[in-house]
Amino acid sequence: MTLQLQADPVTIGEAIESLLRDGVPVRFTAYDGSAAGPADAEIGLHLKNERGLSYIMTAPGDLGMARAYVMGDLEVRGVHPGNPYDAMVLLMSHLRFRRPTIGEALRLVRGLGVSNLVPPPIPPQEHAPRWRRAVEGLRHSRSRDADVIAHHYDVSNRFYELVLGPSMTYTCALFETPDATLEEAQRAKYDLVARKLDLQPGQRLLDVGCGWGGMVRHAAREYGVRALGVTLSAEQAQWAQEAIEREDLADLAEVRHLDYREVSESGFDAVSSIGLTEHIGVRNYPAYFSFLRDRLRPGGRLLNHCITRPHNRPTETGAFIDRYVFPDGELTGSGTIITAAQDAGLEVQHTENLRRHYAHTLAGWSRNLVENWDACVAEVGEGTARVWGIYMAGSRLAFERDEIELHHVLATRNDATGDPSYPMRHTF
Incomplete structure (x- = not known):
């Protein structure tokens, strides 16, 4: 028996909505023209390009979003980049991700594009991961x-x-x-x-x-x-x-x-x-x-x-x-x-x-x-x-x-x- 995967395209907005338990608390828009969340929201997130999507897909959670934001691929609208406090209050209070099933995850990956699973270069501001630091020296050694x-x-x-x-x-x-x-x-x-x-x-x-x-x-x-x-x-x-x-x-x-x-x-x-x-x-x-x-x-x-x-x-x-x-x-x-x-x-x-x-x-x-x-x-x-x-x-x-x-x-x-x-x- 072979597993048949749904290969129909999925918009980025649809993917975001499908992964959130309580809906999108901000206005989310993406480069593919899709959107999610209330149209009159004061705070907005805009995914500008495919590289930003790849950052998010290859490092789910705060790390992937941070990479996209630091590189300018994810915009936070309605706040100053020097103080996105109001946006973070809203996101941390109301952003509730749910864990997709294996089938759902595969459908989203296929729908958004498997090519987006190739990690882009990490931002220059990012330090090496813990495992690589362990190779380079003992944790809390003087060097x-x-x-x-x-x-x-x-x-x-x-x-x-x-x-x-x-x-x-x-x-x-x-x-x-x-x-x-x-x-x-x-x-x-x-x-x-x-x-x-x-x-x-x-x-x-x-x-x-x-x-x-x-x-x-x-x-x-x-x-x-x-x-x-x-x-x-x-x-x-x-x-x-x-x-x-x-x-x-x-x-x-x-x-x-x-x-x-x-x-x-x-x-x-x-x-x-x-x-x-x-x-x-x-x-x-x-x-x-x-x-x-x-x-x-x-x-x-x-x-x-x-x-x-x-x-x-x-x-x-x-x-x-x-x-x-x-x-x-x-x-x-x-x-x-x-x-x-x-x-x-x-x-x-x-x-x-x-x-x-x-x-x-x-x-x-x-x-x-x-x-x-x-x-x-x-x-x-x-x-x-x-x-x-x-x-x-x-x-x-x-x-x-x-x-x-x-x-x-x-x-x-x-x-x-x-x-x-x-x-x-x-x-x-």
Whole structure:
């Protein structure tokens, strides 16, 4: 008995409608003249060409759509490409795909054209898949970590200036009032970290994963602290060191292009880790917290600031984030972080969730991208700018929906008698 396949042509609009449980929540149009969804919808998707269809057919899900969007083959209408937040809210709230039967899948493939199953070249912004990275080096080895950090952070310092603003701070801000500006909120974040660490003039601070040196410079300028920052990004280190010189802080502050595991100094009064833990891998938490504990003097404090999950299962990021934004990124819950810190011999004194503050932070970065769109495109190209637009809008939505969180964990290295040099009540 042979299987007879339906070979009648299928329009792209018909294919989309057949795969969605609740209908199309936006107006979808395609290059073949077909359409789906409400004609009066404010948000629209337009598939411009056959290459875009091939991207979607050869990588179903967010990866294929991202490839088509980054390459300009899929247009999102009704929103600015620098901030497609409204479109993502609608799509993520109402887009419900159903799994087709084998027969249905074969009919759609035949109807749309088997030739579209030949994958087009991947966009230049896309990082290698996890399996290929595994061939090139062990996950979270020093060489592989350096490579993936460079992929994200060595895009262009000028691009980051346009998106992040004058603070050059690429981590969650702290909005003490609803009308606080992004710059005010970033200063407030650094100051909260400094107060939690109880920084005092003349003390020594180590800031691991220091980025463009925002915490290092704040601690030196506002608290008279001798601060050392380390980052795996060469461009960040160069920018930070130049900023230190401009601000006449060279007698107190230094930023090195260095893996945090290569810091040889110890006896620091405080260690801050702001946005590094996401990159090191959950399996490496024991070594990470042990290393940071050993950098502290007895009575010293550690403040760990990182993105977390609302649960404690280690979870890899989705395909789009892994290929385009944070290769090898891995998140878990604050409970796992607290456990690892305690097992390393640290006493956890305080924890705080700043989840909603990160949603506001991302909204601010998205506004900057929109306002500086032409300059950003001129600096890094439209494909990379589009990556940032959907990445920041999607991340904002994930923080709003409690799919990801942001936790501070404050801990102390106690002395041999158990004294943490910590007051009976918090002072920050």
